[in-house]
Amino acid sequence: MTVQSDTLLVNRPGWKAWLKKRWEPFAAVPMLGWLFGALIAVGLEILIGTPLARLLGLSKVPVLFGFTIVLKEPLLIPSVILYVLLIYILPIGLITRLTTRLANRLAARLLDVSMVASVFVHLALLYATLHLWSSISDYRVLMVRLTLVAVMLTLSLNVVNGYMGEFSCSHPGFMALGAYAASVFTIVLFVQDNRFGAPLLPPALGPFAFPLILILSGAISAAGALLVAIPSFRTRGDYLAIISLAFMFIVKSLFENLEVVGGARGLGGQPHWASLPIVFIWTILCIWTINNFVRSTLGKALNAVRDGELA
Numbered sequence: 612m613t614v615q616s617d618t619l620l621v622n623r624p625g626w627k628a629w630l631k632k633r634w635e636p637f638a639a640v641p642m643l644g645w646l647f648g649a650l651i652a653v654g655l656e657i658l659i660g661t662p663l664a665r666l667l668g669l670s671k672v673p674v675l676f677g678f679t680i681v682l683k684e685p686l687l688i689p690s691v692i693l694y695v696l697l698i699y700i701l702p703i704g705l706i707t708r709l710t711t712r713l714a715n716r717l718a719a720r721l722l723d724v725s726m727v728a729s730v731f732v733h734l735a736l737l738y739a740t741l742h743l744w745s746s747i748s749d750y751r752v753l754m755v756r757l758t759l760v761a762v763m764l765t766l767s768l769n770v771v772n773g774y775m776g777e778f779s780c781s782h783p784g785f786m787a788l789g790a791y792a793a794s795v796f797t798i799v800l801f802v803q804d805n806r807f808g809a810p811l812l813p814p815a816l817g818p819f820a821f822p823l824i825l826i827l828s829g830a831i832s833a834a835g836a837l838l839v840a841i842p843s844f845r846t847r848g849d850y851l852a853i854i855s856l857a858f859m860f861i862v863k864s865l866f867e868n869l870e871v872v873g874g875a876r877g878l879g880g881q882p883h884w885a886s887l888p889i890v891f892i893w894t895i896l897c898i899w900t901i902n903n904f905v906r907s908t909l910g911k912a913l914n915a916v917r918d919g920e921l922a
Contacts, residue, residue, distance in 0.1 A: 640707045643721075644714030646736035648706040653743045656698045660747065667694055674748050738891055745887060752887055759894040766901050774905055776917030781839050781855035784862035789832035791866060794878050796824045804880050806871070814882075821884045825893070835862070 660672045667690040673680055676699070677691030707714075721729035745751040764786060771779045799807050801817035812820075835858075843854045867875045904910045 636708060637704070639715065640711050641714050641718040642733060643718045643736070644707045644710055645703070646733060646740060647710060647714065648703040650736060650740045650743070651706050652699050652702040653740055655702055657743060657747065660698060663697065664694060669694065672747055674750050675754065734895060738888075741891070742887060756885065756887055756890045759890045763894055763897045766897060770901060770905065770913070774910065774917060775913040778852045779855040780852055781836070781858045784855075784859040785832045785835055787862050787866060788835045789828040791872055791878060792831040793824050793828035794881050795872065796827065797821070797881055797884075798878075800824075802880055802882060806873075806880075817882060818884050821889075 745755045800812045801814045872878045
């Protein structure tokens with residue numbers, strides 16, 4: 612006797628169909644609506660987050676949506692899930708559903724005004740959400756800043772590995788060159804340090820010179836990239852990966868053995884000028900620059916190299 616289980620499996624509604632059905636009411640919500648809902652949810656957390664967390668048996672507001680709490684105390688998983696549900700999921704879902712028509716009208720009106728105005732409003736809402744969400748905890752500020760830095764690094768890596776189709780492992784080395792260069796310039800010019808002595812310029816000028824220091828450090832990273840590019844012009848595939856990997860380890864060993872920059876302990880004493888607004892602005896500039904580059908003639912040439920090396 613043969614059991615016809617295939618028909619039962621086909622007729623049985625799967626979890627994908629269930630998710631699709633639940634998502635249908637939110638399919639028409641524009642990005643503006645989601646950002647507005649997230650902003651309201653963050654404001655709600657600022658107002659009632661602490662008392663709600665204590666009511667649910669949590670010692671404080673879950674910093675990263677409760678992941679750190681769950682890892683330390685698994686018994687608090689129900690409390691964390693309920694907190695995230697009441698503070699984030701339900702408010703965002705309710706607000707986006709109630710304001711779908713209004714958000715679509717506003718989004719269309721912004722596009723009628725100009726694309727620049729639409730982008731500016733979306734970025735303003737995004738920054739306001741990140742700023743308020745991270746204001747609850749210094750750890751959140753750190754995580755948002757590091758996440759934005761990782762976004763810039765990932766996008767730059769995607770230019771070579773994604774658009775050009777070449778596997779390169781040297782990006783950590785380039786990033787280290789720029790980071791150490793920016794740190795040394797900052798400390799030597801504007802910080803009283805036991806290793807480098809008195810600052811060469813008034814510390815009050817530091818925040819204004821910081822963007823120039825970042826640009827100069829980027830140029831130093833580009834010079835390091837040129838050192839890798841010259842001997843690897845005629846290589847591809849595994850050979851390019853080996854050369855770039857060797858460069859990364861050379862840079863790593865170099866800084867670990869240079870006591871003038873702290874050696875294996877690393878270099879400290881940098882002023883905290885990379886605040887959340889500064890990192891956010893640089894991330895937007897990075898996204899804008901890379902987007903324009905990949906759409907340019909040279910960027911299209913990278914795609915051609917990926918599709919055919921003879922290009």
